[in-house]
Amino acid sequence: MASRQPQFQLTVHHCLTPNKDRHLSKIGFMLQIRTFLEDDWQGDYQDQFVFPEFVFGSDGHRNYLNRRLLEAGWVDQGSLERILDIAFSDGKFILEKENKNGFDNMVMIIFRVKRIVMRGDDEIAATAAMELSMREDPKLIPAMKESIQALTKAKLGEGDGDGDGFKCVICMEKLLEVVACMPCSHIFHEDCIEKWLNNSHLCPLCRYRMPTDAENF
Known part of the structure; x- marks a missing residue:
């Protein structure tokens, strides 16, 4: 049945x-x-x-x-x-x-x-x-170092960085001219997302899963 x-x-x-x-x-x-x-x-x-x-x-x-x-x-x-x-x-x-x-x-x-x-x-x-x-008791799993190093670096177009709403949601500071882009297309300060991914393999916004080395988690 x-x-x-x-x-x-x-x-x-x-x-x-x-x-x-x-x-x-x-x-x-x-x-x-x-x-x-x-x-x-x-x-x-x-x-x-x-x-x-x-x-x-x-x-x-x-x-x-x-x-x-x-x-x-x-x-x-x-x-x-x-x-x-x-x-x-x-x-x-x-x-x-x-x-x-x-x-x-x-x-x-x-x-x-x-x-x-x-x-x-x-x-x-x-x-x-x-x-x-x-x-239960979820563990933070860092992203694979190679996947962090492979993040795309992008240059903001003219006007993209204008206005108080265009910020890195990790540090809440205005995005700079060059940003790091996740595979899910969300962008952050390069230092911010690298520190984040060294602790968690999930995108801070949409929870996109980056590759990990932790096969046994």
Whole structure:
């Protein structure tokens, strides 16, 4: 008998935290996926970021969420797109409302996903348990040194660096004339992304996975 697919419920929440850089509009974003075997809570998975306001709802941000939720078992791509449209609309409404009060507080937008696995779906339950066990106590895995050295260096076009919004999201400083470009097309200061990738093989924005030497992680 074919296993039934997990059911999903996505709700949008928010909280406020003190903003140390009051001249910058920064957003906290959290994706929470909590797995339930019917009504019994089984475990959860969580990602958290801080990034400039223009990243929220961008193509890279949406693609990251699509990938995470499809990996979690969300099958209907059409319904996922519609629900993300509503979720991002709710999130932007919250940001507009809170930002009227200035930047004294950073807004943390939380996408809270309830993933329900039905009893009797042994295959799905086993897969969920494996996923959760792999995500407990996550370890930082550096990128392969050769892949870091192979990053493309690019020169910003005329006008690309103008304006306060065009910043390296690692250090939050304005991008210089020459930048390092990840395979996912996100750009950063060369020193910033090299230090980042020496600790984590994931892109700071979209979680693109760089090659690693760590076969046993």
